[in-house]
Amino acid sequence: xxxxxxxxxxxxxxxxxxxxxxxxxxxxxxxxxxxxxxxxxxxxxxxxxxxxxxxxxxxxxxxxxxxxxxxxxxxxxxxxxxxxxxxxxxxxxxxxxxxxxxxxxxxxxxxxxxxxxxxxxxxxxxxxxxxxxxxxxxxxxxxxxxxxxxxxxxxxxxxxxxxxxxxxxx
Amino acid sequence: xxxxxxxxxxxxxxxxxxxxxxxxxxxxxxxxxxxxxxxxxxxxxxxxxxxxxxxxxxxxxxxxxxxxxxxxxxxxxxxx
Numbered sequence: 001x002x003x004x005x006x007x008x009x010x011x012x013x014x015x016x017x018x019x020x021x022x023x024x025x026x027x028x029x030x031x032x033x034x035x036x037x038x039x040x041x042x043x044x045x046x047x048x049x050x051x052x053x054x055x056x057x058x059x060x061x062x063x064x065x066x067x068x069x070x071x072x073x074x075x076x077x078x079x080x081x082x083x084x085x086x087x088x089x090x091x092x093x094x095x096x097x098x099x100x101x102x103x104x105x106x107x108x109x110x111x112x113x114x115x116x117x118x119x120x121x122x123x124x125x126x127x128x129x130x131x132x133x134x135x136x137x138x139x140x141x142x143x144x145x146x147x148x149x150x151x152x153x154x155x156x157x158x159x160x161x162x163x164x165x166x167x168x169x170x
Numbered sequence: 171x172x173x174x175x176x177x178x179x180x181x182x183x184x185x186x187x188x189x190x191x192x193x194x195x196x197x198x199x200x201x202x203x204x205x206x207x208x209x210x211x212x213x214x215x216x217x218x219x220x221x222x223x224x225x226x227x228x229x230x231x232x233x234x235x236x237x238x239x240x241x242x243x244x245x246x247x248x249x250x
Contacts, residue, residue, distance in 0.1 A: 025225050026218065026222050026225055027221075027222035027223075027225045027226055028225065028229070038236070040240060041240065042239070042240035042243045044236065044239065044240065046236075056229070056231065057225070057228050057229060057231070058228070058231050058236060074208060074209045074210070074211060075209040076209045076210065077211075095224065095225060095228045096228065097224065097227055097228050098231065098235050098239060106239055109221070109228070111220075111221060112221035112225070125221070126211075127211065127213050127217060127218055129211065129212070129213045129214065135220055135221065135224050136224070140243070
């Protein structure tokens with residue numbers, strides 16, 4: 001189908017790449033989204049609303065930055081995501097923010113991850129209230145003369161999740 | 171909105187499975203105990219409000235911000 005976007009113009013997207021969010025992103029009514037992967041995306045993706053050209057978030061795979069990051073879903077959430085608790089094959093996306101205050105700090109929201117069922121393409125934003133994960137987990141400062149992630153082990157790993165299987169290249 | 175008055179130690183039920191108990195009151199704060207199925211997430215209002223406001227803020231990315239971020243990623247973290 002054709003998706004109009006304010007940032008990338010009109011895009012032709014396969015119907016099976018459309019993600020349904022019955023509850024929307026928290027605070028927003030839009031319920032259909034697509035994941036867009038620009039060339040040279042540096043493991044970040046655009047989470048673009050299908051029915052609102054101007055609405056797009058930047059998301060990334062939190063598990064690439066935070067080893068051991070995990071989300072425990074409730075039975076209701078399994079049901080909403082049409083997810084089989086036996087297989088539990090999910091993709092987690094963290095909403096990314098850029099802070100223009102003094103330096104352009106990049107943070108990701110670990111407290112409100114978006115959980116996607118890649119089989120049914122149903123997603124839900126979950127709020128975690130266990131005090132374990134913060135809403136502004138700092139990734140790095142951009143631009144930075146000396147990137148804060150210098151050590152080998154601190155670099156984001158190759159995305160352990162299969163986001164590429166559900167996104168559209170642009 | 172239904173408004174009820176309860177004393178410390180009193181309980182109230184929401185449906186058959188959710189029980190809210192007033193545990194104590196001190197210094198203008200009310201301590202509540204909640205018994206509810208684990209299938210329900212219980213949040214403090216401000217946590218939900220924080221996620222909502224973080225989402226609003228996150229909806230303001232410009233293409234140039236994205237490019238700037240990717241261009242300045244630490245070495246070797248680019249996917250392709």
